[in-house]
Amino acid sequence: MLTLYTYIAVAGGGALGACTRLFIQQQALNLLGKSFPFGTLAVNVIGSFLIGLIYAYFQQHDIQNPQLKAFITVGILGALTTFSTFSLETVLLIQEGNLVGATLNILLNVTLCIGCVYLALLTVKG
Numbered sequence: 001m002l003t004l005y006t007y008i009a010v011a012g013g014g015a016l017g018a019c020t021r022l023f024i025q026q027q028a029l030n031l032l033g034k035s036f037p038f039g040t041l042a043v044n045v046i047g048s049f050l051i052g053l054i055y056a057y058f059q060q061h062d063i064q065n066p067q068l069k070a071f072i073t074v075g076i077l078g079a080l081t082t083f084s085t086f087s088l089e090t091v092l093l094i095q096e097g098n099l100v101g102a103t104l105n106i107l108l109n110v111t112l113c114i115g116c117v118y119l120a121l122l123t124v125k126g
Contacts, residue, residue, distance in 0.1 A: 009067040013075015021080045047077050047084035055088060 024046065025039030032038040054072055063069070077084045086109055093102035 003067075005067050006070045009071035010075040010078075013071040013077075014079040015075075017076040017079030020076070024080075043081045044083040047081035048087040050080075051077050051084040051088045052091070 021043050024043050028039040028042045051073060054077070057063070058069065073085070086105070090102050090105050093099075093105060
């Protein structure tokens with residue numbers, strides 16, 4: 001069951017993650033320019049690596065603190081990038097031997113999300 005403390009942890013982590021995202025994107029823009037969305041790529045790669053590290057560490061050390069997990073994974077990394085969660089869930093499906101589920105997760109997330117952005121743009125455009 002989620003408690004008020006869990007929501008507060010997520011809110012605090014979210015603020016930190018959002019500021020970190022802005023910082024990383026700005027640094028990528030300054031270093032690499034605007035020719036490609038390097039900032040988004042950077043936060044997705046960094047966030048995916050970090051969620052893997054955090055997940056493995058929590059598993060290895062049997063950390064059961066729900067507020068700490070929520071602060072880091074949903075708050076910080078969720079605001080930094082939701083792609084990290086998508087990446088972790090896909091890898092976990094593969095590790096469970098559920099290649100169909102992993103493939104479906106990839107195909108549905110990529111096609112539906114890109115399709116929805118396109119549909120929204122068409123809707124607004126009129």
